[in-house]
Amino acid sequence: MIADTFSPRSLAPAGEVRVRWLGTAGFAIEHAGAVVLIDPYLTRASLRRCVVGRLAPDVAAIARHAPRADAVIAGHTHFDHALDIPEIALRTGATVFGSRSAAALCRAAGVPAARVRDVERAPGGEPVVGEVGPFQLRFFPSAHARLLLGRVPFPGDISDCDQVPLRAERYRCGAVFAVEIRVADRRIVHLGSAELVEAGLDCREPDLLLLCVAGWTASSAFPERVARALSPRAVLFSHWDNFFLPLDRPAVALPAMQGERLAERLGRASRDVRLGVLPLLGEVWI
Numbered sequence: 563m564i565a566d567t568f569s570p571r572s573l574a575p576a577g578e579v580r581v582r583w584l585g586t587a588g589f590a591i592e593h594a595g596a597v598v599l600i601d602p603y604l605t606r607a608s609l610r611r612c613v614v615g616r617l618a619p620d621v622a623a624i625a626r627h628a629p630r631a632d633a634v635i636a637g638h639t640h641f642d643h644a645l646d647i648p649e650i651a652l653r654t655g656a657t658v659f660g661s662r663s664a665a666a667l668c669r670a671a672g673v674p675a676a677r678v679r680d681v682e683r684a685p686g687g688e689p690v691v692g693e694v695g696p697f698q699l700r701f702f703p704s705a706h707a708r709l710l711l712g713r714v715p716f717p718g719d720i721s722d723c724d725q726v727p728l729r730a731e732r733y734r735c736g737a738v739f740a741v742e743i744r745v746a747d748r749r750i751v752h753l754g755s756a757e758l759v760e761a762g763l764d765c766r767e768p769d770l771l772l773l774c775v776a777g778w779t780a781s782s783a784f785p786e787r788v789a790r791a792l793s794p795r796a797v798l799f800s801h802w803d804n805f806f807l808p809l810d811r812p813a814v815a816l817p818a819m820q821g822e823r824l825a826e827r828l829g830r831a832s833r834d835v836r837l838g839v840l841p842l843l844g845e846v847w848i
């Protein structure tokens with residue numbers, strides 16, 4: 563989709579933080595034996611499974627690709643971000659950070675309340691912070707791309723679930739967050755949807771920005787706004803892959819991603835930014 567402009571290990575040859583792409587907006591970030599997962603969606607249900615009934619987490623895929631976690635972050639609660647999170651929390655004992663909708667999903671799945679952190683806050687306040695092992699987390703209110711005929715798909719909150727998993731369309735968006743992760747003197751920012759809220763987004767010049775591609779053309783001047791608000795040193799493009807296909811096959815781009823155009827505009831709007839993509843389950847050290 564986008565030509566690699568850095569090779570997977572070249573960001574910091576002596577890097578201590580491992581960043582692994584799990585497909586969609588999902589990442590595993592690891593340092594000193596501790597693991598934070600963001601939007602891990604390993605199940606990758608087929609399109610048919612998404613329309614015929616309740617989704618079900620693929621426990622074999624979860625066990626294989628996300629066997630350990632100390633924290634799991636839900637950037638928002640569409641199924642391709644949040645379906646697997648309660649199951650992962652139950653299996654690993656990880657603490658979940660996310661919206662009230664994410665908390666509702668976890669509650670319905672039987673994740674102990676003490677291991678679920680609601681990171682929504684009143685407008686205008688300081689960003690919610692969290693700490694897990696060596697990781698320091700900050701959650702900034704963000705937004706979802708209006709990629710479905712000018713609208714956010716499945717808008718609203720999840721409050722009415724008493725049994726999970728749900729049908730795909732019941733994974734409503736919930737509150738959306740940009741997440742900053744600090745570990746080992748590195749800063750990583752994750753945007754799980756191709757939109758942002760500049761006000762209060764106080765996490766400029768991250769070492770690495772994990773940037774959602776899907777829907778970016780629906781967000782006005784998206785690459786220029788990302789460059790201005792965040793000025794990242796390096797960007798990994800995510801959520802451009804067809805997530806109805808399993809994880810053990812090479813990634814296939816979703817239609818109409820226009821990744822080359824996004825890379826070109828982002829490169830033009832930023833100074834000295836490095837841009838890249840990883841193969842599915844590929845990793846980079848920073």
Ligand SMILES: [Zn+2]
Binds near residue numbers: 638640706
């Ligand atoms: Zn979404």
